[in-house]
Amino acid sequence: MTALLPVLGSPAKISPDYVRISYASAVALAMKSGRFSREFDFGGINLLLNYDEGCLSDCGYCGLARTRQADYGDQFIRVEWPLVRTGELVDRMAEHEDKLTRLCISMVTHGHAYADTCDITKRIAARVKTPLSILVAPPTLNRHRLETFKAIGVDMIGIGLDAVTEQLFRSIRTDVPAGGLKWEKYWEVVTDSREIFGPWKVNVHTLVGLGETDQDLIEIFTRLRDQQIFSYLFCFNPEPDSRMASHPKSPLMRWRRIQLAKHLIETEGYQAGQFDFDADGSLVHLRASRSAVDAVVSQGVAFMTNGCPGEQGEPGCTRPYGSYRPSEPFRDYPFPPAATDLDQIKAQLRLDEVLG
Amino acid sequence: MTDDALREVSGFAIALDRAYAPATHMWVRPTGDLHVTIGMDPLGVETSGTLAQLSLPEPGQVLIAGQPFGQLEAVKFVGPLTSPVSGTVRAVNAAAAADPGLVEREPFTAGWLIKAILSDPADLGKLLTDPQAITDWYAARIADYRLSGAIAR
Numbered sequence: 001m002t003a004l005l006p007v008l009g010s011p012a013k014i015s016p017d018y019v020r021i022s023y024a025s026a027v028a029l030a031m032k033s034g035r036f037s038r039e040f041d042f043g044g045i046n047l048l049l050n051y052d053e054g055c056l057s058d059c060g061y062c063g064l065a066r067t068r069q070a071d072y073g074d075q076f077i078r079v080e081w082p083l084v085r086t087g088e089l090v091d092r093m094a095e096h097e098d099k100l101t102r103l104c105i106s107m108v109t110h111g112h113a114y115a116d117t118c119d120i121t122k123r124i125a126a127r128v129k130t131p132l133s134i135l136v137a138p139p140t141l142n143r144h145r146l147e148t149f150k151a152i153g154v155d156m157i158g159i160g161l162d163a164v165t166e167q168l169f170r171s172i173r174t175d176v177p178a179g180g181l182k183w184e185k186y187w188e189v190v191t192d193s194r195e196i197f198g199p200w201k202v203n204v205h206t207l208v209g210l211g212e213t214d215q216d217l218i219e220i221f222t223r224l225r226d227q228q229i230f231s232y233l234f235c236f237n238p239e240p241d242s243r244m245a246s247h248p249k250s251p252l253m254r255w256r257r258i259q260l261a262k263h264l265i266e267t268e269g270y271q272a273g274q275f276d277f278d279a280d281g282s283l284v285h286l287r288a289s290r291s292a293v294d295a296v297v298s299q300g301v302a303f304m305t306n307g308c309p310g311e312q313g314e315p316g317c318t319r320p321y322g323s324y325r326p327s328e329p330f331r332d333y334p335f336p337p338a339a340t341d342l343d344q345i346k347a348q349l350r351l352d353e354v355l356g
Numbered sequence: 357m358t359d360d361a362l363r364e365v366s367g368f369a370i371a372l373d374r375a376y377a378p379a380t381h382m383w384v385r386p387t388g389d390l391h392v393t394i395g396m397d398p399l400g401v402e403t404s405g406t407l408a409q410l411s412l413p414e415p416g417q418v419l420i421a422g423q424p425f426g427q428l429e430a431v432k433f434v435g436p437l438t439s440p441v442s443g444t445v446r447a448v449n450a451a452a453a454a455d456p457g458l459v460e461r462e463p464f465t466a467g468w469l470i471k472a473i474l475s476d477p478a479d480l481g482k483l484l485t486d487p488q489a490i491t492d493w494y495a496a497r498i499a500d501y502r503l504s505g506a507i508a509r
């Protein structure tokens with residue numbers, strides 16, 4: 001009788017030996033063909049841990065969520081995130097180091113994520129000096145693990161809070177089919193990271209358009225600014241097959257005003273009391289001089305992508321077309337807006353309605 | 357298209373049985389009586405990145421040489437589809453509009469974009485038709501794109 005031997009499948013292409021990288025990163029490293037609609041220097045490389053199970057969290061807006069309907073294949077946050085060998089990626093980073101501005105490893109909630117992030121960080125740090133951030137998965141971390149990140153060369157920590165109020169966080173990230181993420185745990189990691197990494201070395205990702213009010217956002221911007229923690233704005237962009245696939249994006253006017261408010265608070269020292277809201281928490285008035293606000297708008301920086309900086313403070317992680325399609329109006333600009341862009345921005349802001 | 361018409365230049369296919377508008381990466385294949393089929397060459401497709409959406413015109417739309425007749429959107433790029441000739445659209449490739457990957461897989465055959473009737477046959481004379489000129493242009497463009505990093509290695 002012939003014994004049937006089990007047929008072994010090919011080894012899984014998972015982290016730490018494989019990672020996903022953003023399409024823009026793949027183009028920058030010549031691992032994918034392509035161009036950007038507008039030419040600009042790009043050197044922010046974003047990596048994402050990859051596991052067969054995806055992420056074990058279940059956030060309502062996310063393309064990696066555990067109970068999302070479709071198999072996510074190569075599509076995360078709508079566009080392709082190519083899967084590459086970590087070794088080859090690090091070789092490419094070393095080869096292109098002179099044009100790299102910021103590197104980032106995005107963890108996912110998975111039992112191996114911490115060990116694999118350390119492994120990949122060490123492989124990168126041994127070959128490339130470009131500053132490296134980790135966008136952490138708080139459920140996988142504790143204070144000791146954050147200290148280890150610092151010890152092995154991580155420069156900045158990002159925390160993807162996304163939902164900016166406890167109630168919203170619970171409804172989208174905790175009380176969902178396979179959720180369970182804890183608001184308190186996220187803030188514990190924010191506090192620990194701030195203590196370990198120092199001022200302006202920690203950022204909190206805030207997602208605009210999940211159902212929060214303008215007031216909620218402005219309160220969190222001032223709270224974080226007062227702790228010398230960056231708020232980085234992200235624009236909610238409905239992810240096909242996620243539970244929030246039919247939830248609308250923020251209107252451009254609101255998005256622009258939030259960008260401006262965040263910049264005024266973080267960079268120009270504005271206080272929460274300078275913003276007035278209606279009963280629904282929508283921004284209705286800004287207590288500031290028109291000329292001062294116009295000067296800030298004209299610089300354009302407020303409307304550029306928020307992200308960890310390059311070594312000299314230049315834009316580092318710029319995620320081109322990260323929350324909008326190339327055929328849609330820019331949400332955040334991965335380069336300084338040009339004069340024609342600023343004209344559009346000014347029209348979108350409709351500042352007359354909130355100033356004066 | 358016969359296999360004889362197909363050449364490879366620095367890793368990219370080019371069909372020598374048709375005319376090319378170098379600035380726009382569009383090809384034009386005469387099919388008789390002022391009728392032409394128009395598509396995009398593989399180099400133009402590859403350097404746009406993974407295609408996401410094609411916006412194509414309706415039959416009957418007037419084409420003006422050098423003017424957009426549609427739009428190509430890739431993952432990080434959006435750009436016009438520029439008409440290499442003047443005339444009128446007779447048919448649109450609905451299969452390509454529904455699945456832009458068809459243009460990536462079969463740019464010279466099933467991935468055509470539109471069929472048109474020329475208003476001025478002299479337009480064809482302004483395009484590249486000489487096989488040597490086509491391959492020289494193609495090789496130079498490939499070298500440019502490699503230098504700028506638009507082609508993966």
Ligand code: SF4
Nearest residue numbers: 104133158307308317
């Ligand atoms: S801003 Fe960019 S580099 Fe910084 S933590 Fe977020 S994704 Fe990473």
